[in-house]
Amino acid sequence: MEWDNGTVQAPGLPPTTCVYSEDFKRLLLPPVYSVVLVTGLPLNFCIIVQICASRRALTRTAVYTLNLALADLLYACSLPLLIYNYAQGDHWPFGDLACRLVRFLFYANLHGSILFLTCISFQRYLGICHPLALWHKRGGRRAAWMVCGAVWLIVTAQCLPTAVFAATGIQRNRTVCYDLSPPTLAIRYLPYGMALTVIGFLLPFTALLACYCRLARRLCRQDGPAGPVAQERRGKAARMAVVVAAVFVISFLPFHVTKTAYLAVRSTPGVTCPVLEAFAAAYKGTRPFASANSVLDPILFYFTQQKYRRRPHELIQKLTAKWQRKKGG
Structure with a gap:
């Protein structure tokens, strides 16, 4: 670990002079982000195209999925800057505005994905547990679009402070882009970071677990509708519950657990630099897991939506048949 002697530690405050030796980021983050980029970008683009192509038969779940794919696509577009940054040993040459924008896009995608997955899960819960109720069918796609608009507003309001706290700085004679905040703002960032975890993750996660507990009880009951259609709906709901919970x-x-621990430790007076470095490494080591949701989300979509899963196969068959006819002619 190195020390940055250009800063001064105030008495009774957490240390601000620690400069971590994080060589693992150069080995871990560029390959992971590259995989997320080359897989997440085309997968989410294909989902957007497929859903838009079938807009006449658009369901509320498809509306939520479309917005989820859009959030993932926007995040994937910011990854080239991060790949270059970590491949160059945490050197950020793109300026302060780009730094703030990239950090905002990461957290907007993270919490947007959480809320849209929660919306999809709640919609599936209503379809299974309250299939005949009229109160949740009113509005149709229009209501779903209004919910999506509200989600984007909530996510923007939640994550906008990340663009305020994130900034560039100088460490080891090079420009870096701080993820959460500069070390001198650690105590000021703590209340916001904790609130973002509670509101942006813990509450939606609790709501999702409550929905799936009710859904599991309903699926295990034997007095529900019988027949192949009902069984298909039950199987589809069960698959989605398992996959969303896995996501x-x-x-x-893991990301929110390590982030919360790191926020608490770096704001605690008297913590030594090796301890801070250990918690920072644990937190930053889980960032690839959070980024992987841009790939897991489209996999979730294709795994649970059979009609969309068939379309790429049908398109490939048509193109293959057309190519064979031309070759035969």
């Missing part, structure tokens, strides 16, 4: 556990839970 939350894999992508979101």
